Amino acid sequence: MKKLIIFASGSGSNAENIITYFNSGNLAKVSLVLTNKADAKVLQRCERLNIPAFYFNKSAFQSGTLLGMLNNENPDLILLAGFLWKIPSGFIEAFPYKIINIHPALLPKYGGKGMYGNRVHEAVRANSEKETGITIHYVNEHYDEGGIIHQEKVTLTSEDSVENIASKVHELEYEHYPKVIEKLLMDDD
Numbered sequence: 001m002k003k004l005i006i007f008a009s010g011s012g013s014n015a016e017n018i019i020t021y022f023n024s025g026n027l028a029k030v031s032l033v034l035t036n037k038a039d040a041k042v043l044q045r046c047e048r049l050n051i052p053a054f055y056f057n058k059s060a061f062q063s064g065t066l067l068g069m070l071n072n073e074n075p076d077l078i079l080l081a082g083f084l085w086k087i088p089s090g091f092i093e094a095f096p097y098k099i100i101n102i103h104p105a106l107l108p109k110y111g112g113k114g115m116y117g118n119r120v121h122e123a124v125r126a127n128s129e130k131e132t133g134i135t136i137h138y139v140n141e142h143y144d145e146g147g148i149i150h151q152e153k154v155t156l157t158s159e160d161s162v163e164n165i166a167s168k169v170h171e172l173e174y175e176h177y178p179k180v181i182e183k184l185l186m187d188d189d
Helices: 013-023 039-048 058-063 065-073 089-094 117-126 160-189
Strands: 003-009 027-036 052-057 075-079 099-103 133-140 148-155
Touching: 003 013, 003 065, 013 039, 013 065, 013 075, 013 160, 027 065, 027 160, 039 065, 039 089, 052 065, 058 065, 058 075, 065 089, 089 148, 133 160, 148 160
Parallel strands: 003 027, 003 075, 027 052, 075 099
Antiparallel strands: 099 133, 133 148
16 A cells, blocks of 8 residues: 655645545555644644644754654655645655645746745736646755646636636646546556
């Protein structure tokens, strides 16, 4: 059984979707969820789903304490699901091509520091884009610049509000992120 660890900062809807997706099979299980926000709703979701979840602070993240814990867990993949901190180079070196992120736009557009959540959708709308989507990519030492694994697009209209755009993007995330993770795990065998 493959082992997945999720890093999340917010509500945890993508984390819950991944947990639920893999709970129904024998390929992989989410063994741990980590968050950098003590009040993140993902902690409540994990409690309900009976998944171990822990809060960590910046010191644990940067000092190597958390990296030591990850090394002990020996995950097959580390998944970022709405996690907003830049991943330290020590993590990337310890887990090359094992840390995956999902971004709510078609990279390289609308990526980089500060481009997350509705900020991305606001920029997409402000530029009257005809399409947007998701990018699933490897994490490297720069925000949203790791190798692209998979992209999915959705058509936009001039009537789409920021909320409509967010909803369309969330649908793509929920449908495709678990399937891409599954494919990566199967290709790794």
